[in-house]
Amino acid sequence: RVERGRSAAMAGSIYRWRIAAQLSSVLEMPPDNVIKSIHAVPVSKKRQSADFQFSVSSVLGGSKKSDIQLQTQRLAEQLKCDDVISEISTGDGRINFTINRELLVKSVLQQVFKDGSEYGIKSELFTGLPRRKILIEFSSPNIAKKFHVGHLRSTIIGHFIANLKEAIGHHVTRINYLGDWGMQFGLLGAGFQQFGSEEKLKSNPLRHLVEVYIEANKAAEEDKTIKKMAQDFFKKLEACEEEALSLWQRFRDVSIEEYVRMYQRLGVYFDEYSGESFYQEKCQEVLKVLDGKGLLKKTEEGTGIVYHSEKGDQSYSAVMRSDGTSLYITRDIAAAIDRMDKYDPDTMIYVTDKSQISHFQNLFQILKLLGHKWAERCQHVPFGRVQGMKTRKGDVVFLEDVLDEACSMVLERMASTKSLVTDFFVGITIWTKTMLRLSLFLPT
Numbered sequence: 001r002v003e004r005g006r007s008a009a010m011a012g013s014i015y016r017w018r019i020a021a022q023l024s025s026v027l028e029m030p031p032d033n034v035i036k037s038i039h040a041v042p043v044s045k046k047r048q049s050a051d052f053q054f055s056v057s058s059v060l061g062g063s064k065k066s067d068i069q070l071q072t073q074r075l076a077e078q079l080k081c082d083d084v085i086s087e088i089s090t091g092d093g094r095i096n097f098t099i100n101r102e103l104l105v106k107s108v109l110q111q112v113f114k115d116g117s118e119y120g121i122k123s124e125l126f127t128g129l130p131r132r133k134i135l136i137e138f139s140s141p142n143i144a145k146k147f148h149v150g151h152l153r154s155t156i157i158g159h160f161i162a163n164l165k166e167a168i169g170h171h172v173t174r175i176n177y178l179g180d181w182g183m184q185f186g187l188l189g190a191g192f193q194q195f196g197s198e199e200k201l202k203s204n205p206l207r208h209l210v211e212v213y214i215e216a217n218k219a220a221e222e223d224k225t226i227k228k229m230a231q232d233f234f235k236k237l238e239a240c241e242e243e244a245l246s247l248w249q250r251f252r253d254v255s256i257e258e259y260v261r262m263y264q265r266l267g268v269y270f271d272e273y274s275g276e277s278f279y280q281e282k283c284q285e286v287l288k289v290l291d292g293k294g295l296l297k298k299t300e301e302g303t304g305i306v307y308h309s310e311k312g313d314q315s316y317s318a319v320m321r322s323d324g325t326s327l328y329i330t331r332d333i334a335a336a337i338d339r340m341d342k343y344d345p346d347t348m349i350y351v352t353d354k355s356q357i358s359h360f361q362n363l364f365q366i367l368k369l370l371g372h373k374w375a376e377r378c379q380h381v382p383f384g385r386v387q388g389m390k391t392r393k394g395d396v397v398f399l400e401d402v403l404d405e406a407c408s409m410v411l412e413r414m415a416s417t418k419s420l421v422t423d424f425f426v427g428i429t430i431w432t433k434t435m436l437r438l439s440l441f442l443p444t
Contacts, residue, residue: 013123014107016040018084019052019097026078027059034059041096050089050096051104057093068093121167134165135173135345139268140352142179143255143275144188144213146206147262147399153383158351159268161381173343174270176259177335180252181276182328184213186234189247190226191216193233205254231323238280238325252277265403279334283326286334287319295369296320308365317362332363333370340374347377354382 020035027034037058041049056072069092076090087098112119138158141151158174166172191212200208220226236244256273263269287304290296295306296319304320319330339348350360360380367375 015084015097015099015104016052019054022079022085023054023075026075029059050087051099052097053091054095054097055093056095118167126168129168132165132170132346133173133343134162134170134347134349135175135339135343136162136165136349136351137175137177138162138351139263139270140177140179141255141259142184144185144206144209144251145255146210147259149399149402152399153353154351155263155266155268157381157383158349159266161349161351173272173345175272175274175339176270178252178256178273178275180248180255181237181280181326181331183230183234185237185248185251186232187216187220187227187230188213188251189233189237189244190229191219192247194219194226194229201250201254206258209251209254235323235325248277262400274335276328276331276335279331279338280326282334282338283330286330286337287326289370290319293370295366306366306369308362308369310369317366319366329359329363329366332359333366336363336367336375336378337372340372345377347379349379349381351381351383353385355385356380357382 016035016038017031019038020031023029023034023038024031034054037055039053039055041051041053043049056075057068060068060071072090072093072095076088076095079085079088079095081088084100084103085097086100087096089096089098115122136158138161139151139155141147162172162174188209192209195212195215197208200211216226216230220230233244237248252275287296290304290306297305297307297316299305302322303318305316305318307314307316309315317329319327319333321327336348339345352360357380360378364375364378364380367378
């Protein structure tokens with residue numbers, strides 16, 4: 001009778017109700033009061049454990065530990081194994097229940113086939129979960145760089161978190177915050193003017209821009225005039241000079257076009273393509289507010305800095321170059337404020353590699369110093385870096401090449417087999433191994 005009307009519940013939840021039915025009969029309590037104290041036991045590889053535990057003290061509280069243990073033993077003796085419960089035992093103030101394994105496997109598989117992609121989401125464990133607005137920034141490659149395996153982790157992890165939050169009922173906004181501003185684009189712009197080819201840019205844009213970027217980096221190490229040209233180009237960008245801005249816009253457009261194609265191959269999508277460039281003007285507003293609150297200080301060289309504490313802590317973040325141009329963290333401050341104004345999320349999540357842990361700690365601290373209490377709702381989800389990926393030195397493995405190779409291997413293996421079923425499993429196996437190799441690249 002307890003299970004009637006609960007067809008949407010997961011198999012595990014159904015078993016909790018079966019256990020609650022027995023307990024409620026013995027304790028003379030409504031099942032709804034009992035089930036709150038029945039919890040699933042985490043699976044352990046080291047030892048075999050029960051499937052569910054009932055905390056006796058949470059229902060019969062107020063007694064001494066010895067009395068609780070006695071009550072636990074007496075209560076367990078009144079319970080019986082049946083076609084669902086195969087074993088009942090006691091622990092420290094707990095009653096342990098083990099479910100009939102054959103029935104458990106059968107019912108779980110039936111539920112999986114019935115619910116399909118929604119398996120696990122319909123559990124009553126989520127029914128009381130408050131619905132939140134979640135904003136997630138992930139992937140965020142730098143434009144004018146071909147998508148390589150170093151970008152994959154943030155993309156896959158962020159997409160997974162977004163799917164998970166969305167599946168349990170939250171409203172999720174997915175943002176791809178492109179690295180499309182900064183001194184590296186001064187170097188790329190100056191480099192293209194020196195080493196670029198219009199013909200190559202049209203035929204294979206991103207691969208050619210990577211070649212230009214590598215060559216410009218090498219040249220800048222040997223010739224200081226290249227570095228000066230890069231600084232001048234970026235100043236022109238910040239001043240919105242037409243020629244520099246037009247070239248930068250071309251780089252951005254061809255980059256997004258290729259990224260969208262790559263995301264489609266991965267099954268990843270975004271609600272908004274944003275970028276650092278969007279906030280270069282808003283950075284000036286941020287600097288004015290910091291200055292107005294007495295937070296903006298100047299070094300002897302003219303660099304604008306903000307101390308992380310008003311109580312004598314000497315650690316600080318640079319928020320403005322001596323020539324007045326903005327920095328990465330300044331644009332992130334402007335972006336965070338803009339997103340809160342636009343979306344008003346309950347939680348704002350950033351998914352990047354662990355090298356940016358201190359950056360986000362400083363970002364959140366500066367937001368607090370500005371008086372934004374919502375900074376407490378900002379989270380950074382870090383992950384291990386992919387080894388050996390340095391675009392400026394040419395040490396990269398392009399994701400498209402790896403995916404193409406995986407597809408070729410699948411087709412080759414399938415062509416050598418005769419069974420359609422074998423074809424399917426061979427294809428799935430190769431593809432899965434390839435994606436695991438990509439997403440689990442050795443972290444530093």
